[in-house]
Amino acid sequence: MxxxxxxxxxxxxxxxxxxxxxxxxxxxxxxxxxxxxxxRIKEPRCMRCGKQIRSMEKEYCYDCLHTHHYYDRGISLWLHREPVNQSIYQFKYHNQRRYGTIYAQEILYWYKDVIVSWHPDVIMPVPLHFRRKRKRGYNQARILAELIGTGTGIAVDSRHLIRRKYTNPQKILGHRQRKKNLKNAFAVKKDFVPVKTVLLIDDIYTTGSTIDAAAYVLKQRGVVNVYFLTISIGQGY
Structure with a gap:
């Protein structure tokens, strides 16, 4: 049947x-x-955000040299350009949830060994505020996190990291505004039992403000290492 x-x-x-x-x-x-x-992002990469850089002699991109990050390290699969940007837009806003399967397959093909080498205790999707999730119907980061969790055998925790503040869309803001917009946006539930390492999953990395805001509250609650993984990465600020 x-x-x-x-x-x-x-x-x-x-x-x-x-x-x-x-x-x-x-x-x-x-x-x-x-x-x-x-x-596709290739070597040489920034040792912090994973963005491709021009010189093998440099360790960090311009953004990471001029910004303090709370996360430890991260990687992304593609630059946020055509045809990736429009595909993610459909995945994110037009209920194309099945695209997540393709993204996860590609991520696991290229990065499964890297993910495992980080030894994450749990995978956490970057959460949506309940109002935005209710409007959209789903959290695209959670779809991706669950598929990656299945592919790696790593537990997924989509309950303890929450978005308590309804914020303006990050894409319409500048770098400084993004940080201000996300101040106190995330929280960790009281019953969270600290683990050593968390892998955060989101769709796009632009300046890192969202990942940083989430990493900050996790480290405040005792997490030692926070890594991130996204489908695509922008050009920074």
């Missing part, structure tokens, strides 16, 4: 490439695969 239902669903909603929306049974079409390879 399940197979029959899946065949009917695939007829009305065929599998499509999440980057060009053309029918594609293998996930990512060949054309988009080539485009994605050109914007």
């Amino acid at each position: 399940r197979q029959y239902i899946e065949k009917i669903l695939s007829f009305f909603w065929p599998e499509v490439c999440p980057f060009c929306q053309k029918a594609c049974k293998k996930g990512i079409c060949d054309t988009c695969r080539k485009r994605l390879e050109s914007i």
Whole structure:
């Protein structure tokens, strides 16, 4: 019965490439695969945010040299450019939850060993405020976190880190405004039992303000190491 239902669903909603929306049974079409390879983050990387840098002699990007971060280190898969930016927009705002499966598969292909080497005790998705989640219907970071948790065998904690402040969308703000916007935005529930290492999952890293704000409250509650992983990373500020 399940197979029959899946065949009917695939007829009305065929599998499509999440980057060009053309029918594609293998996930990512060949054309988009080539485009994605050109914007995949490669070495040399910033030793803090994971952004690609030009020189092997440098350890940190310009942003990280001029900003104090509360997180320890992070990585992202692609630059936040076409066709990734529009794909994430659909994933985030237009109920394309199935795109998360493709993103997770790519992340695990390239970064599973890195994730495991960080020895995270739990994976935590960056939470949405309940008003925004109610409007959207889901948290895209949680979808991604649960898929990565399944692929690595690492427990996912989507309950203890909460967003207690309803904030303006970060994308409309400058660097300083982003930090101010996120001040006291996150909290950790009282029954949280501190662990040594947490891996935060989100969709996009721009200036790091969101990850920093979440990392700060976790470390205030006894977490020693906070790493992050995102689908894409912007150009900074």
